[in-house]
Amino acid sequence: MTSEDDMHNHDDHDDGHDNHFSDMQARVKALETILTQKGLIDPAAIDAIVETYETKIGPRNGAHVVAKAWSEPDFAEWLRNDATVAIASLGYTGRQGEHMRAVFNTPETHNLVVCTLCSCYPWAVLGLPPVWYKAPPYRSRAVIDPRGVLEEFGVTLPETKKIRVWDSTAELRYIVIPERPAGTESLGQEALADLVTRDSMIGTGLANPAGDAR
Amino acid sequence: MNGAQDLGGQHGMGPVAPETDEPYFHAEWEKRALGLTLSCGAFAAWTIDESRHARESLPPATYLSASYYEIWTRALETLLKRHGFVSAAELAAGQMLEKGREPARILTADMVPAVLAKGAPCDRPVSAGPVFAAGDRVRTKNFNPETHTRLPRYARARTGIVEAVQGAFVFPDDNAHGKGENPQWVYTVVFDAGEIWGESADPTLTVSIDAWESYLERT
Numbered sequence: 001m002t003s004e005d006d007m008h009n010h011d012d013h014d015d016g017h018d019n020h021f022s023d024m025q026a027r028v029k030a031l032e033t034i035l036t037q038k039g040l041i042d043p044a045a046i047d048a049i050v051e052t053y054e055t056k057i058g059p060r061n062g063a064h065v066v067a068k069a070w071s072e073p074d075f076a077e078w079l080r081n082d083a084t085v086a087i088a089s090l091g092y093t094g095r096q097g098e099h100m101r102a103v104f105n106t107p108e109t110h111n112l113v114v115c116t117l118c119s120c121y122p123w124a125v126l127g128l129p130p131v132w133y134k135a136p137p138y139r140s141r142a143v144i145d146p147r148g149v150l151e152e153f154g155v156t157l158p159e160t161k162k163i164r165v166w167d168s169t170a171e172l173r174y175i176v177i178p179e180r181p182a183g184t185e186s187l188g189q190e191a192l193a194d195l196v197t198r199d200s201m202i203g204t205g206l207a208n209p210a211g212d213a214r
Numbered sequence: 215m216n217g218a219q220d221l222g223g224q225h226g227m228g229p230v231a232p233e234t235d236e237p238y239f240h241a242e243w244e245k246r247a248l249g250l251t252l253s254c255g256a257f258a259a260w261t262i263d264e265s266r267h268a269r270e271s272l273p274p275a276t277y278l279s280a281s282y283y284e285i286w287t288r289a290l291e292t293l294l295k296r297h298g299f300v301s302a303a304e305l306a307a308g309q310m311l312e313k314g315r316e317p318a319r320i321l322t323a324d325m326v327p328a329v330l331a332k333g334a335p336c337d338r339p340v341s342a343g344p345v346f347a348a349g350d351r352v353r354t355k356n357f358n359p360e361t362h363t364r365l366p367r368y369a370r371a372r373t374g375i376v377e378a379v380q381g382a383f384v385f386p387d388d389n390a391h392g393k394g395e396n397p398q399w400v401y402t403v404v405f406d407a408g409e410i411w412g413e414s415a416d417p418t419l420t421v422s423i424d425a426w427e428s429y430l431e432r433t
Contacts, residue, residue: 028243030308037310044323046249094333116222130236134282136227143222152230162418169364170400170424171336
């Protein structure tokens with residue numbers, strides 16, 4: 001480790017959560033200041049990026065994909081065969097959604113998605129990943145003890161149900177198509193989309209029951 | 215590299231602790247860290263693979279105790295220094311001290327929608343066809359490079375079945391180190407949990423990885 005790294009690692013030894021956060025606040029502020037002074041970044045571009053992921057790109061995108069797949073067998077088939085293009089047809093493209101795969105839950109098999117090596121996540125359909133998805137407990141245990149992980153999300157699967165864990169080790173990004181809840185035959189796509197939670201598209205949850213529809 | 219990032223199957227990391235109605239950001243600096251990381255990525259001075267390697271190269275104790283936006287920020291400092299955009303002295307001072315390298319591109323606010331909507335596809339044409347086909351039985355190699363790789367330790371020297379040929383993609387093990395994109399075929403390879411975790415494994419569980427062709431050999 002070089003001396004400058006030592007200098008910048010001083011906050012490793014802080015044990016106060018608030019101190020640590022204020023250290024990071026200062027550290028990121030310093031970086032933004034330097035880069036702005038050098039003309040290397042446009043602070044307004046940062047605002048635009050943040051606004052995009054706070055207001056435009058999130059799990060509603062994925063819920064739309066799922067509701068359409070539940071309602072339209074042809075779209076479901078397209079999603080199965082060429083998810084990138086099928087999803088792009090709804091306008092969901094771009095960063096961390098360039099190469100999409102849709103995996104379908106069935107009565108026999110439950111799918112669960114993880115990135116054990118970093119934080120790969122389908123931003124174009126689910127937005128920014130939650131903290132737990134990027135943190136060591138989920139990344140370490142999803143591949144060895146998925147049932148234990150699911151219990152922590154309040155999901156208990158039948159003992160005989162098969163579990164398939166997809167470790168996103170390459171540039172393919174996975175969206176789980178959860179099973180359509182019973183009793184939703186009369187619901188339109190908007191009402192169906194309301195039942196589709198973010199976690200159900202990662203595989204750490206199920207779609208909400210029909211009674212939760214608007 | 216066998217770093218702290220390679221978490222699959224490790225014990226003792228604690229409960230997952232999902233948060234109800236989790237906000238996208240837990241502090242203002244996280245928003246800036248996201249924007250800075252993407253803005254500096256737009257310089258096109260380094261690849262996503264080099265970024266990942268910079269993150270996994272953090273000291274393990276730092277990596278495991280940091281939030282992901284902190285990991286991103288620390289790796290970004292490394293990349294900016296390595297590529298001559300910012301000096302260590304500047305980071306220490308919190309001020310510009312000298313003019314650094316000029317990037318190929320600077321991301322301005324007007325460019326953001328198009329850049330995010332386009333992304334950065336990393337599939338590439340290759341001249342040779344895929345060596346393996348769906349249904350083939352393959353064994354992952356046993357290797358332990360100190361450099362970047364996307365074959366996790368838990369999936370090394372394991373026998374599985376090729377489930378799908380996914381296309382040809384930039385090879386991160388080379389690309390992370392400036393050795394070129396050298397695209398290879400990528401396969402989804404599925405393993406029974408027993409092959410990975412042994413006798414106590416959940417018999418209902420299968421785990422798949424997406425593996426570049428050079429990670430695999432025929433059994």
